[in-house]
Amino acid sequence: MNAIKCLIVENEKIVRESLAILLNMEEDIEVVGTSENGADALAFCERILPDIILMDVHMPVMDGVEATKLIKNRWPQIKVIMLTNHQDVEYVLAALGHGAEGYLLKAISPENLSGGIRLVLQGGTLIPQHVARDILREITDLRKQxxxxxxxxxxxxxxxxxxxxxxxxxxxxxxxxxxxxxxxxxxxxxxxxxxxxxxxxxxxxxxxxxxxxxx
The missing domain is CATH 1.10.10.10 (Winged helix-like DNA-binding domain superfamily/Winged helix DNA-binding domain)
Structure with a gap:
């Protein structure tokens, strides 16, 4: 069985390196590259197509939402999971609207992170329960108005x-x-x-x- 090819797109170097170390410890996941912003991620995908991208939301040059939009337009088969420190419903909705398959906080445990990657590769959608509640609340409030x-x-x-x-x-x-x-x-x-x-x-x-x- 081929390993899952994962690209990590993260603004902070220490977070990029930590995620790469953790995921490379998994037998079925291979980190094929890291990028520090959305523009670098696009350039990487021109050379090597990953199976899945862990995409930071807030980055210089090009943020994760815009990068997700461009990547999904060109390579719709690539799965994207958004990573952030913030429980920002607006960004969740925007990223999902562009085709992202999931959304996780960076504080997630290694087990849940690797499990989430496998779930998305199997066709699942990854949205934490508290984020889903916030999304439903916002949609409900909008409809009431x-x-x-x-x-x-x-x-x-x-x-x-x-x-x-x-x-x-x-x-x-x-x-x-x-x-x-x-x-x-x-x-x-x-x-x-x-x-x-x-x-x-x-x-x-x-x-x-x-x-x-x-x-």
Missing amino acids: TEKAGNAYNLSDRELEILTLASKGLNNKEISQKLFLSHGTVKNYISNIYSKMEVRDRKEATSKALDEGIL
């Missing part, structure tokens, strides 16, 4: 959801990442909202929705 009365323009639930996010200042790209929709789909929803509300831009749509109690 879109269930207010006063929808005089016959906006769908999804259109209300997108209008709510737009009113918070999110652009189309950020909305698409948050709701796991394509950029083109979000753009079409925005156009439909403008048409139904008879407005020209999101500032006018937001103002009208607030004035009339839709948001």
